[in-house]
Amino acid sequence: MNISLKGNSGCHQLCTMWADVAASMLYAFGSNGRGQLSLGHLEDAHTPTPCLIPSLLPSVPPCVIAAGGNHTVLLFPSGECFAAGDNTGNQCCLPSATFPSLTAFHPISSYHRWEHVSAGWSFTVLIDYEGKIFVSGKGQKGELGLGEDRHDALLEEIADFSPRKVIQVVSGMAHTLLLTASGDVWGWGAGRKGQLGEPTQSIVSRPRKVEVGFPVSKLDCGKDFSILVSRDNPQHIAILGNDRYRIGDSLASWSGAEILDIQASWNGVYLLETSGTINAWGKNDKGQLPPPSLEGITDIAVGSEHALAIAEDRTTKERKIITWGWGEHGNCGKPGGGDVIGEVFSLDIPAPRNVRIGAGCATSFVWVEE
Amino acid sequence: MTDSIYDEIEIEDMTFDKDRGLYTYPCPCGDRFEILLDDLRDGEEIAVCPSCSLMIRVIFEAGDLPRVEKEGLKGKMEAAVAVAVSA
Numbered sequence: 395m396n397i398s399l400k401g402n403s404g405c406h407q408l409c410t411m412w413a414d415v416a417a418s419m420l421y422a423f424g425s426n427g428r429g430q431l432s433l434g435h436l437e438d439a440h441t442p443t444p445c446l447i448p449s450l451l452p453s454v455p456p457c458v459i460a461a462g463g464n465h466t467v468l469l470f471p472s473g474e475c476f477a478a479g480d481n482t483g484n485q486c487c488l489p490s491a492t493f494p495s496l497t498a499f500h501p502i503s504s505y506h507r508w509e510h511v512s513a514g515w516s517f518t519v520l521i522d523y524e525g526k527i528f529v530s531g532k533g534q535k536g537e538l539g540l541g542e543d544r545h546d547a548l549l550e551e552i553a554d555f556s557p558r559k560v561i562q563v564v565s566g567m568a569h570t571l572l573l574t575a576s577g578d579v580w581g582w583g584a585g586r587k588g589q590l591g592e593p594t595q596s597i598v599s600r601p602r603k604v605e606v607g608f609p610v611s612k613l614d615c616g617k618d619f620s621i622l623v624s625r626d627n628p629q630h631i632a633i634l635g636n637d638r639y640r641i642g643d644s645l646a647s648w649s650g651a652e653i654l655d656i657q658a659s660w661n662g663v664y665l666l667e668t669s670g671t672i673n674a675w676g677k678n679d680k681g682q683l684p685p686p687s688l689e690g691i692t693d694i695a696v697g698s699e700h701a702l703a704i705a706e707d708r709t710t711k712e713r714k715i716i717t718w719g720w721g722e723h724g725n726c727g728k729p730g731g732g733d734v735i736g737e738v739f740s741l742d743i744p745a746p747r748n749v750r751i752g753a754g755c756a757t758s759f760v761w762v763e764e
Numbered sequence: 765m766t767d768s769i770y771d772e773i774e775i776e777d778m779t780f781d782k783d784r785g786l787y788t789y790p791c792p793c794g795d796r797f798e799i800l801l802d803d804l805r806d807g808e809e810i811a812v813c814p815s816c817s818l819m820i821r822v823i824f825e826a827g828d829l830p831r832v833e834k835e836g837l838k839g840k841m842e843a844a845v846a847v848a849v850s851a
């Protein structure tokens with residue numbers, strides 16, 4: 395899952411917004427078997443725990459928290475990127491022989507200024523300010539986009555591919571989508587379920603245009619499906635690939651309200667409307683879909699089978715960070731761990747104006763200005 | 765039992781580790797569901813995750829499993845390993 399904070403907004407403007415630097419804190423909780431929470435160890439954390447942060451980590455909010463299967467990548471407005479977690483396949487963009495796993499965030503190649511990043515199960519996609527697209531990691535289903543028989547790479551450029559002005563990159567378990575400023579979509583990786591459009595190919599080993607039928611404004615990848623929102627108004631939404639939970643049927647009866655953000659879990663779709671409500675469809679055996687009464691939501695971060703959101707009280711303007719869904723690894727932040735079903739759990743972290751949230755495979759991240 | 769089945773996954777979507785004779789598939793916790801080829805041959809169809817309570821049901825045709833070509837001394841596993849699977 396790739397959590398693009400603040401929708402598609404680029405990183406540049408955040409830079410200038412954040413002139414006077416206050417103290418900041420990054421918390422993480424959940425699954426940590428490979429050090430993906432950057433806590434300095436390999437134990438799960440059941441409540442929000444301060445991350446181990448290298449001194450050169452910017453104190454401004456990250457613009458993307460991208461969480462793969464067992465690794466996490468942070469992108470900052472400065473173009474700096476940091477990764478933690480499993481690096482046995484070079485997915486943290488460092489040589490695995492030297493760094494098989496990173497239990498604290500480590501900088502990714504300082505030779506580049508990165509503009510976009512996404513993380514899949516065991517790979518990372520990075521795009522620099524020159525528009526060059528790089529991949530790092532491993533995968534048997536074309537995840538690297540480097541061509542047939544290419545199953546691993548250490549920060550390698552996808553040559554002969556330069557779509558004009560990429561504005562977003564997202565990855566699911568084994569596929570990746572690029573969105574361009576003109577509303578075109580490119581993709582590569584696993585395509586057996588049709589998540590990369592027609593013709594269905596089990597492995598799409600090089601980037602290809604994904605025919606959606608309309609110019610796209612927002613998109614995300616589920617485990618083995620893609621969700622795409624049109625640019626025209628009223629917006630419509632298409633799902634490509636595995637639709638076991640009949641999300642497409644539900645979308646057909648969706649009211650068409652204005653969409654602030656759309657994110658996919660492994661088996662669900664979450665629409666944040668500008669009205670502050672969430673519409674969600676998909677797998678719901680562990681409380682993955684939020685209670686219908688939620689309102690005042692300003693941000694969502696959707697993980698594999700759980701989610702975080704920032705909720706603002708209409709009258710008091712008081713903000714809190716809430717979680718719900720599958721929480722077996724403590725990723726819902728409830729002391730003692732466990733699922734949050736049919737309700738939400740409020741984290742015991744103050745939520746000031748400047749707060750960012752992220753979620754991955756049973757992992758949760760909260761960045762706050764303190 | 766069906767309650768605890770997280771998903772049903774076609775064997776074509778799983779990864780086969782020839783060295784270990786093991787089929788795996790990503791679990792939403794970050795670890796992987798696992799089931800031995802031998803267990804599939806024995807009719808077992810539930811793959812478990814070593815790190816959490818979730819399980820998946822593997823969808824497969826027994827006849828499509830990679831066949832044991834040569835049985836060594838006690839090397840059933842090793843033989844299975846040698847058989848390449850078309851992913």
Ligand SMILES: [Zn+2]
Nearest residue numbers: 791793813816
């Ligand atoms: Zn698991």
